[in-house]
Amino acid sequence: MTITRRKFLTNGMAGVGTVGLASWSLPAFAQGEIMPKSGPRVVVIGGGWGGATAAKYIRLQDRSIEVVMIERESVFRSCPISNWVIGGLKEMGDITVSYNALKTNHGIKVVHDTVTEIDPGRQMVRISDGMISYDRLIVSPGITLLNDEIDGLDAVGRAVFPAAWSAGAETQQLREELAAMPAGGTVVLSVPFGPYRCPPGPYERASLIADYLKKNKPGSKLIVLDSNEKIISKGKLFKAAWDAYYEGIIDYRTNNAVIKVDASTRTISTDFDDIRADVGNIIPNQRASDTVDLAGLRPDGRRWCPVNPWTYQSTIHPEIHVVGDATDATTVGKVPKSGFIANSMAKVCAAATVALINGEEPARPSMANTCYSLVSGTEGISVTAVYDWDDASGKMAAIKGAKGLSPGRFEIVAANADDWARAIWSDMLG
Ligand SMILES: Cc1cc2nc3c(=O)[nH]c(=O)nc-3n(C[C@H](O)[C@H](O)[C@H](O)COP(=O)(O)OP(=O)(O)OC[C@H]3O[C@@H](n4cnc5c(N)ncnc54)[C@H](O)[C@@H]3O)c2cc1C
Missing domain, CATH: 3.50.50.60 (FAD/NAD(P)-binding domain)
Structure with missing residues (x-):
């Protein structure tokens, strides 16, 4: 399937061209807005693997876009490496990272609060103090047990x-x-x-x-x-x-x-x-976090949110993007629910969001994943895949010859896992 420029501009820019412009022109008090904006704004819900990466990579590509990231936790705690804590190899402090660098290095407005309402029509989200408006919304809220x-x-x-x-x-x-x-x-x-x-x-x-x-x-x-x-x-x-x-x-x-x-x-x-x-x-x-239900991003009877994997726009509300574990792999392609994939999706989504806000055509996506696992205190195994856009299915597909398992268990793979975690935390949050 080839996605045309016209399709993106009608689909992708719908929010900015109609409701989005309306929210720029209306006075802030008329909408209960607590954070009046003066230019394009992206709100990100969730400061985990998908959300923090998306927030940072939008600012890396276009400093004129204001990014507000709303996360209920005060610090980031990593699921990857958390099994090492349970096994007595690491402490909680080793898997905890501050959000400060997102503020100081990238000018992201990090708000520690819970989003309790999403209004796709008015393009606003509610936190405890009131409403925050957006031109595009990125949702990476993880899972509900x-x-x-x-x-x-x-x-x-x-x-x-x-x-x-x-x-x-x-x-x-x-x-x-x-x-x-x-x-x-x-x-x-x-x-x-x-x-x-x-x-x-x-x-x-x-x-x-x-x-x-x-x-x-x-x-x-x-x-x-x-x-x-x-x-x-x-x-x-x-x-x-x-x-x-x-x-x-x-x-x-x-x-x-x-x-x-x-x-x-x-x-x-x-x-x-x-x-x-x-x-x-x-x-x-x-299934996808309860947060996605605030905007009806998960159809009745489905556990996950359908998306267009070229941009990670929701197929239900195209001005809202969904990334990370909450996405439906039957719409993305055969990708696992991993932090590495959430990070990869978020980079595709950030680039697409910047393009859509600037009236440009989003670029062809590619993604990668490596999942490391320890099998003992000293040895690890891994699985890797690189994904490209597949025109026939309109989804991401693993590239033949660019995927595979480690041939056995090795100490070097365990060391790689430790290095990978610190490198990707820095990529997301540094
Ligand atoms: C034990 C374990 C080991 C793992 N190991 C690996 C590994 O080695 N490699 C790997 O790649 N992946 C690994 N994963 C998977 C990885 O943790 C997830 O795939 C990743 O966290 C998904 O990112 P996400 O952004 O979708 O969700 P999350 O990282 O969970 O982020 C969601 C964030 O949204 C916030 N949030 C949700 N709703 C709201 C709201 N309404 N308002 C404000 N904030 C909200 C939450 O507080 C949370 O911080 C592991 C997972 C587990 C459990």
């Missing part, structure tokens, strides 16, 4: 069985519970049905928990309850490492979705078994 799908996984259940699937208090809780568990204990880790955030993430976590148990808690075991019929990412490499290092520690069970938990007895149930866990890490199924 579907706790309700597991009986008993209410607030009390979550307190006993944390997911730790966004880096933060639950990551630290899991780390401390493992450290406090007596030797000979049972840890249970559940894997949700795909698609979910970070396909290899649960298996890396299993590896690092097993590594920790092997070194520190003799006689303990880790039961992995996988909803899926097999390990869904880097399967052979994980399995080879588990066979080599964790025999008698990891008990891996496929087609074992968790259906019920009982916090009072610390019991986790599948269709086949009731297991008492000393430490339980339940990772529920997932």
